[in-house]
Amino acid sequence: MPERSSGAARLRVGVLASGRGSNLRALVVATRASGVRADVVVVVSDRADADALAYARVEGIPAVHLDPRQHPTREAHDKALIGVLDEHRVGLVCLAGYMRILTPELVRHFAGRLLNVHPALLPAFPGLHAPRQALDHGVRVTGATVHFVDEGVDTGPIVLQAAVPVHDDDSVETLSARILEQEHRLYPNAVQMLLERNWRVEGRRVLAAAR
Numbered sequence: 306m307p308e309r310s311s312g313a314a315r316l317r318v319g320v321l322a323s324g325r326g327s328n329l330r331a332l333v334v335a336t337r338a339s340g341v342r343a344d345v346v347v348v349v350s351d352r353a354d355a356d357a358l359a360y361a362r363v364e365g366i367p368a369v370h371l372d373p374r375q376h377p378t379r380e381a382h383d384k385a386l387i388g389v390l391d392e393h394r395v396g397l398v399c400l401a402g403y404m405r406i407l408t409p410e411l412v413r414h415f416a417g418r419l420l421n422v423h424p425a426l427l428p429a430f431p432g433l434h435a436p437r438q439a440l441d442h443g444v445r446v447t448g449a450t451v452h453f454v455d456e457g458v459d460t461g462p463i464v465l466q467a468a469v470p471v472h473d474d475d476s477v478e479t480l481s482a483r484i485l486e487q488e489h490r491l492y493p494n495a496v497q498m499l500l501e502r503n504w505r506v507e508g509r510r511v512l513a514a515a516r
């Protein structure tokens with residue numbers, strides 16, 4: 306990431322979200338209330354009715370709807386998306402329930418500055434419906450993962466993880482809610498860690514030393 310915690314510089318964060326936006330909210334609250342030296346400076350959604358956009362507007366954060374139907378190809382759409390994020394000079398992009406597959410071009414453009422949060426302990430249960438997958442498999446422990454995004458689906462190097470127990474009487478809803486609580490803690494912590502620690506990616510591992 307180009308802008309770190311040195312001096313007064315604060316990291317400019319762009320958030321991509323397609324829906325509810327609870328992770329967006331957690332990031333905004335953490336950056337405003339705690340010592341995370343970052344600001345969410347733009348929220349972009351592929352859905353006009355995303356609660357994430359409504360929340361951003363209420364909070365006075367630029368909220369951009371990029372309609373995929375307005376672009377002839379996925380590449381054209383992501384080019385416009387890169388344009389919006391660059392225009393807001395973001396140093397970090399956080400995917401928070403963004404439901405579109407990113408083009409390799411966008412992933413390369415933001416390499417090393419693109420994070421996602423996933424509701425499972427990756428590499429278990431990538432893709433959609435991770436809590437459902439965990440219940441169906443019968444695991445006793447699942448969790449949440451914040452990882453760098455590479456060109457695969459939920460395959461990039463792992464920044465932080467949190468374990469969540471699976472209870473015998475869990476439904477998809479109760480398990481998802483318990484995981485979500487951890488996501489809300491983990492995502493701001495991951496941003497904080499990347500800002501404060503001297504991190505590097507070695508192979509698949511994100512190694513973070515004290516500064």
Ligand code: GRF
Pocket residue numbers: 322324325326327328329401402403422423424485488
């Ligand atoms: C979260 O469970 C996240 O892990 C997944 O999508 C969901 C988004 O929820 N990628 P929200 O929109 O942040 O509330």
